[in-house]
Amino acid sequence: MKRQFAVIGLGRFGGSVCCALIEQGVEVLAIDQCEAKVNQYRDVVTHAVVADSTDEQALRHLGIRNFEHVIVAIGDNIQASILTTLILDELGVEHITVKAQNDYHEKVLVKIGAERIVHPERDMGARIAHHLMSKNVLDYLEVSDKYSIIEMFAGSKMHAKTLVELNVRASFGCNVMAIKRGAEMIVSPKADQLIQQDDLLIVLGADEDIKRFEQMFD
Ligand code: ATP
Ligand code: ATP
Ligand code: CA
Structure with missing residues (x-):
């Protein structure tokens, strides 16, 4: 039997989650109180229904x-x-992910049993800001409130140097976890690994160290 997911609310975010889940090959039930939204996703998802999710009977x-x-x-x-x-928690749904609108909303959601809370606008804003700050930074992922992972192009300043020569860990406290070179992936590179200009480095470090690293090689 295929894995079954349900998405409640078919705005841009919910709609995009539906499409991505279908691409992953799972079954998706899409629910919205607005008939026009439901019609919009009828041909995309496995089932699409008009329902008010604050109505416990309807969900049951x-x-x-x-x-x-x-x-x-x-x-x-x-x-x-x-x-x-x-209601979902009371009905015994095992895994619940909720999109939060702000920090207060998140606090309440944590208290009432949401297993996972996402902030797509806030997180995407932070990712784009990193990209704007440094032309070489392609992506940014917050790992905790102090640590992040960035994807960064090596650029001309790193070209034809090894990790020892750049002394990344010792000088910046950052770890190069992997290097994407075209279709090739160099995982856990050694100290003598030569870097090329177009390499995409996947770097883990404390936020302030990552920032120094970005600025030095921008
Ligand atoms: P976007 O992702 O486009 O920014 P949003 O996250 O701001 O959207 P809203 O537009 O507020 O989300 O709502 C998303 C959807 O949730 C809307 O299509 C709305 O009809 C639906 N919705 C709101 N309340 C309910 C409810 N009680 N039951 C079912 N669907 C609902
Ligand atoms: P150290 O004692 O300074 O941590 P090390 O014992 O790890 O060094 P090597 O593995 O030879 O010794 O690496 C020498 C230097 O090369 C490191 O200090 C670091 O600055 C850099 N380096 C090597 N591998 C990486 C990596 N994957 N990411 C970031 N820097 C690296
Ligand atoms: Ca919105």
Whole structure:
């Protein structure tokens, strides 16, 4: 049997989650109270239904607790998002991921049993800001409140140098975990690894160290 996911709220975020899940080959039940939204996704997902997710009976009838993972993608109506999450938790849904609108919303969601909370606008903003700050930084991922991982092009300043010569770990406290070179992937590079201009480095470090590293080789 295929894995089953349900997505509640078919705004841009929820809709995009639906499409990505379908691409991953799982079954997706899409739920929205707005009929036009449901029609928009009817041909994309496995099942699409019009329902108000704050109506416990409606969710019960959909057999929501049999779904492996439910994603609550209601953004602006925080009250509806909270109530929906509460009902899902009470109905015994095992894995619940909720899109948070702000930090207060997140605090409430944590208390009522959301297993995972996502902040797509905030996180995407942070990723894009890193890209804007340094022309070589392609992507940024926050690992904790102090550590991050960046994807950064080596650029001309690193070209034809080894990791020892650049002394990345000793001078910047950053670790090069992997190097993407075209289709090739060099995982856990050694100290004598030569860097080329077009290499994409995957670097883990404390935020301030990463920042110094970015600036030095920009
Ligand atoms: P976007 O991702 O486009 O920014 P958003 O996250 O801001 O969207 P909203 O537009 O607030 O989200 O809502 C997403 C969807 O959730 C809307 O299509 C709305 O109809 C649906 N929705 C809101 N409340 C409920 C509810 N109680 N039951 C079912 N669907 C709901
Ligand atoms: P150290 O004692 O300074 O940590 P080391 O014992 O790890 O060095 P080597 O592995 O030979 O010794 O590396 C020498 C230097 O090369 C490191 O200090 C570091 O600056 C750099 N280096 C080697 N590998 C990496 C890596 N994967 N990422 C970042 N820097 C590296
Ligand atoms: Ca929005």
